Amino acid sequence: MAIGIGLIGMGVVGGGVARILNERADFFKNVKGLDLDIRKVAVRDLSKPRAIDLPTDRFTTDPMDVINDPSVQIVIEVMGGIDPAHDLILSALKAGKDVVTANKALLAEQGDDLFEMAAQKQVGLGFEASICGGIPIVQTLSQGLVGNNIESLYGILNGTTNYILTRMTEAGANFDPMLKEAQDKGFAEADPTMDIDGTDAAQKLALLCRLAFRAKLSPSNIIKEGISHITALDIDFARELGYTIKLLGIAKAVGDRIEARVHPAMVPHGELLADIRNEFNAVEIVGSAVDSQVFYGKGAGEMPTASAVVADLIGLAEKRQAGVPSIGSALAPLPDAKLIPLDEVNTGCYCRFTVNDRPGVLAQIATLFSGVGISIETVIQHGRSESGTVPLIMITHDATEAAMRTAISRINDLSFVTEDAQVIRILHP
Numbered sequence: 001m002a003i004g005i006g007l008i009g010m011g012v013v014g015g016g017v018a019r020i021l022n023e024r025a026d027f028f029k030n031v032k033g034l035d036l037d038i039r040k041v042a043v044r045d046l047s048k049p050r051a052i053d054l055p056t057d058r059f060t061t062d063p064m065d066v067i068n069d070p071s072v073q074i075v076i077e078v079m080g081g082i083d084p085a086h087d088l089i090l091s092a093l094k095a096g097k098d099v100v101t102a103n104k105a106l107l108a109e110q111g112d113d114l115f116e117m118a119a120q121k122q123v124g125l126g127f128e129a130s131i132c133g134g135i136p137i138v139q140t141l142s143q144g145l146v147g148n149n150i151e152s153l154y155g156i157l158n159g160t161t162n163y164i165l166t167r168m169t170e171a172g173a174n175f176d177p178m179l180k181e182a183q184d185k186g187f188a189e190a191d192p193t194m195d196i197d198g199t200d201a202a203q204k205l206a207l208l209c210r211l212a213f214r215a216k217l218s219p220s221n222i223i224k225e226g227i228s229h230i231t232a233l234d235i236d237f238a239r240e241l242g243y244t245i246k247l248l249g250i251a252k253a254v255g256d257r258i259e260a261r262v263h264p265a266m267v268p269h270g271e272l273l274a275d276i277r278n279e280f281n282a283v284e285i286v287g288s289a290v291d292s293q294v295f296y297g298k299g300a301g302e303m304p305t306a307s308a309v310v311a312d313l314i315g316l317a318e319k320r321q322a323g324v325p326s327i328g329s330a331l332a333p334l335p336d337a338k339l340i341p342l343d344e345v346n347t348g349c350y351c352r353f354t355v356n357d358r359p360g361v362l363a364q365i366a367t368l369f370s371g372v373g374i375s376i377e378t379v380i381q382h383g384r385s386e387s388g389t390v391p392l393i394m395i396t397h398d399a400t401e402a403a404m405r406t407a408i409s410r411i412n413d414l415s416f417v418t419e420d421a422q423v424i425r426i427l428h429p
């Protein structure tokens with residue numbers, strides 16, 4: 001018997017899903033034994049051309065028509081936004097329907113009751129497409145690596161910022177023109193704030209932490225810093241020192257606590273993450289049994305994202321067909337994560353000071369670092385500028401954020417320091 005599919009949204013991702021279901025219908029039927037039928041589709045504008053031809057009576061402008069249609073068993077939410085998507089998904093789950101969504105913002109910010117409802121009703125809530133698009137990272141964490149304690153994960157989780165940082169690195173350019181280029185090429189939205197300030201990556205990291213560490217946390221509790229303050233000068237010095245600057249999402253289990261942070265990081269050349277270019281995403285997972293594995297691919301776009309939606313859909317349809325109840329998303333109930341506070345985070349740092357070039361500068365800065373127990377690994381100082389100020393670069397050994405903040409604030413107050421210091425944490429995987 002055919003399984004009824006309902007789509008809420010048939011834009012970029014929904015169109016891709018419809019295309020895959022259309023093109024691979026024979027494969028799903030003959031190989032998977034699944035006859036999938038798109039029975040209802042909600043859109044805003046009925047007059048727009050759509051990715052596939054369907055009878056007009058299958059379209060509606062009311063998403064509740066999709067949920068209330070008794071012939072729809074699996075609902076795919078690809079409309080985006082928090083309201084009304086949250087209430088629509090909740091209604092679908094309450095009605096005993098499986099749901100697949102690509103909506104990371106919704107799940108990360110307001111997903112708790114959705115995960116709980118899925119568990120209570122023993123229906124599926126698939127969200128593979130919401131993290132790193134086409135990379136099957138949810139499946140990897142929940143199935144492929146189920147025999148491991150996840151020790152840490154490091155991810156390039158946002159394609160827009162990775163594109164901008166790659167172009168800054170390769171063109172030797174500053175942030176603003178490369179943001180404009182990313183917008184012109186469709187890799188950044190007209191309002192790129194959520195990408196640039198790290199919010200999008202923090203939302204994905206919060207969902208990854210649920211899967212990896214079985215604890216829930218709000219994206220707002222993740223330590224977060226964006227990329228707009230990174231300059232071409234920092235990228236040049238990073239290269240000279242053997243690093244590439246990437247926006248990373250980092251999560252680690254430390255005893256019964258979790259360290260979770262999103263910020264630009266100096267990634268040593270030779271690490272796979274240093275070589276992830278342009279709009280691509282990658283996640284490195286360190287598991288107790290497998291050690292380190294890296295997953296790489298397209299993190300967004302019509303077909304990669306649709307691929308992930310369809311993967312969830314097929315998994316849920318197979319269970320339905322076999323009469324096996326889903327055990328919810330297996331992500332509820334979860335305890336709140338015990339997060340390591342920022343002050344305790346321990347990293348080495350790249351520090352760029354802008355100073356008047358005069359004798360004793362280096363010694364005074366080094367003294368302030370050593371006063372809070374921070375030792376210096378490398379120092380670089382080149383030439384003299386016409387303005388009389390020069391960049392002074394120091395790489396520090398590992399130290400707590402609290403110690404680093406104290407030192408930097410004292411250094412910024414020195415009379416020969418002309419600008420606030422630039423500080424970028426170093427990745428020590």
Ligand SMILES: NC(=O)c1ccc[n+]([C@@H]2O[C@H](COP(=O)([O-])OP(=O)(O)OC[C@H]3O[C@@H](n4cnc5c(N)ncnc54)[C@H](OP(=O)(O)O)[C@@H]3O)[C@@H](O)[C@H]2O)c1
Binds near residue numbers: 044130
């Ligand atoms: N695009 C990507 O690369 C990507 C990657 C990962 C995750 N996602 C996520 O996937 C979701 C969908 O993104 P998208 O890029 O496909 O968005 P989109 O192209 O804007 O499509 C949204 C669809 O929802 C429909 N819609 C919006 N509001 C509606 C309403 N109130 N009632 C009925 N239909 C409504 C729109 O109808 P009309 O067509 O009539 O306007 C459209 O078909 C979002 O949660 C997004 O974050 C997207």
